[in-house]
Amino acid sequence: MTKEKNNKPSKELPLGFVDRQEKELLVRDFIISNIKEVMIKYGFQYLETPSFEYSDSIGKFLPDKERPDEGVFSFKDENKWLSLRYDLTAPLARYVAKNYLEIPKPFKRYQLGTVWRNEKPGPGRFREFLQFDADYVGTKSLQADAELCVMISEILEKCGLAKSEYIIKISSRKITEELFKKINIKDNQQRLTALRALDKIDRLGWIGVKELLGGGRYDNLVNNFGNYDAPATGISIGIDRLVYALMQKKEFKVKQSKPVVICVFDKNSMKDYIEVQTILRKAGVSTEIYPGESKLKKQMEYANKIKSPVVILYGENEIKLGKPTLRNLSTGEEKSIEIKELVNEIKKII
């Protein structure tokens, strides 16, 4: 940690929190739009619950300790403990219990939201991350579990993962119990060890995209809030891990059109620049007038830095002729263009 001089505020981030930049966010948005599309197709309801819940609502109140368990971020508000949610399943259970009489049974809902965990962060593991959750509440039918698998697979493929790049693993306690009987493992410790070994084999086998998502049945969770018969099953994806997985793929690129930059030669010609900008923006072309008054060279450097495809040079002479000059920033080529033809010419380059 760098010590700041003169009491200036620290520019460091709290442990386990990160800034996320455009490149990553675009991939994230892409994933989210795919998720929403699939969820609508499968008939799930969209839900949002608050970031904070009462600590005991999400199973984090320990009566004998004076404060909620570690693992969550909490504070005391008027004698009640509040915690930031650590997943989306516990809030769902709370929501279902609260609205039990009104909601359809079974209840299918999906949710996208940030969750927080007060744990030691590791590589690719932060204290704040975006999670996606889809659940069936109120059905014991294995049809629900099966549909979740199909659905998740559709989402992954839509996001650009080929069938060969992911594996959906299904496990059931019933199956493992049978297995244990066969090979004669009775001791509890031995079972745990065996289960972990299985889990580890799974993770190591899944190269590139590991621990990416999880799910399962939690038939009793809603019941904790009262006497509700609400067997449930669900699945969650750590969106950020999926983002990371997709970014690993070379061919994967999300396009984002960067603005055309109109250079400023003379503040007094601003109305001419604005005119051009308006024409382009109306045509849906991302455009901006250089935000400042620097020399042309600085303006070119700026355009280059933001990866602008084209710069428009509209100086005194060009304005007289009504013909701005277009400079293609990837080729360096320049062309004098009639204003009427601007949009067409630029669209060719973009």
Place this chain on the structure above:
RNA sequence: GCAGCAGUAGCUCAGUUGGUUAGAGCACUAGUUUGUGGAACUAGGGGUCGGUGGUUCGAAUCCACCCUGCUGUACCA
């Protein structure tokens, strides 16, 4: 949580018998070019060498503790 390794400029790193004012490349800023970016050249800014304490005439360098990061391992609603 436990163990191993690491921390010098925004980034990647040089810097050993402990010795003037701590270096390089890239990046950044300004200029060479007051209408032209990606190249070159010139100049400049930026570090209490992760922190605190100790040893010493003298510490980036040696010692102790702490913080942070990486790796492995344990745990995890």
